[in-house]
Amino acid sequence: MGRAVPAVSRALDILELFLDATTLSTPQIVERLNLPRTTVHELVGTLAERGYLTPAGGQPAHYRLGLRLFQLGSGFAENIDLVREAQDVATEVASACDEAVHVAILDGTDVVYIARVDSTHPVRMVSAVGRRLPAHCTGLGKMLLSGLSPESFDARYPAGQRLPAMTPRSITSVTRLRLLVTAIAATGVAYDDAESNDDVYCVAAPVYDHSGTMVAAMSISVPGARWSPQRRDEWTELVRRGSAGLSERLGYQAH
Incomplete structure (x- = not known):
C-alpha cells in the first residue's frame, strides 16, 4: 500500500465518528479526535460542500451524514x-x-x-x-x-x-x-x-x-x-x- 495521506485520513476519521452518533457538533469532533479547531472546521466544511455531511436542522454547528454517503452505500450494496x-x-x-x-x-x-x-x-x-x-x-x-x-x-x-x-x-x-x-x-x-x-x-x-x-x-x-x-x-x-x-x-x- 502507498503512504496514507493525513488530510484524507482525518476526513475519514470524522465520518467514522458518525457510526456511533446521529449528529455531532464541530467542538465534539475536535474533542474526540484531538485535532486543531481550524483543521476540523476546514475538513467539515469540505465534507459538507461535497455532500458527505449536512447541517442538522435547528442545531447550529451540528452535522449529520449526508446524502452522498447514502448513494455510495447503495452502490456498494447493489454490487x-x-x-x-x-x-x-x-x-x-x-x-x-x-x-x-x-x-x-x-x-x-x-x-x-x-x-x-x-x-x-x-x-x-x-x-x-x-x-x-x-x-x-x-x-x-x-x-x-x-x-x-x-x-x-x-x-x-x-x-x-x-x-x-x-x-x-x-x-x-x-x-x-x-x-x-x-x-x-x-x-x-x-x-x-x-x-x-x-x-x-x-x-x-x-x-x-x-x-x-x-x-x-x-x-x-x-x-x-x-x-x-x-x-x-x-x-x-x-x-x-x-x-x-x-x-x-x-x-x-x-x-
Whole structure:
C-alpha cells in the first residue's frame, strides 16, 4: 500500500465518528479526535460542500451524514454478489473443519442452496446448489424461519397444517415448529438432527446484509459417525464465525 495521506485520513476519521452518533457538533469532533479547531472546521466544511455531511436542522454547528454517503452505500450494496461471497466464505469454513458447508436462502417454505463446499470424506447429501428442500426439515431453513415476523410465519404455516416429513425425525407439527423457531431466534443457532437425511446432522447460523436483514444462513453438515456433543460445540462456534464473516462482507455491522 502507498503512504496514507493525513488530510484524507482525518476526513475519514470524522465520518467514522458518525457510526456511533446521529449528529455531532464541530467542538465534539475536535474533542474526540484531538485535532486543531481550524483543521476540523476546514475538513467539515469540505465534507459538507461535497455532500458527505449536512447541517442538522435547528442545531447550529451540528452535522449529520449526508446524502452522498447514502448513494455510495447503495452502490456498494447493489454490487455485492451474495453467491460469490457465500462460496468464498464456505470454502474457508470447510477448510477449517473438513466437513460439508452450505449456504441457503429462503423462498416461501423452502430453502434454496446457493453455495456448497464438500468434505474430503465421502458423505451422501440430499442437498445441491440450486436444489430446494422444505425449510422445516433443515437447520438452514429453521434458522431462516426464525428471522420472519410472526405474521409472515403464520402466512406460510397455517395452524393445524401437517408438515411433510423427510425422515422419521422431521418436524411435522406447525405448533412445534413455531416454538422451535422462537427459541432459535433467541439463541442465534439452529440444528438439524437427522431431519432431512437419516445420517447427517447440521448446525446453522444466520447471515445478515447491510440493512440488518437476515438474507441467508450457513451450515456445517456432519455424518452421524462423526457427530458428538463436544464436536457439535466446536462446529457451532465455527459456523457462527463463518456466518459473521459473510455478514461482514455483505456490509453488516454488528452492534
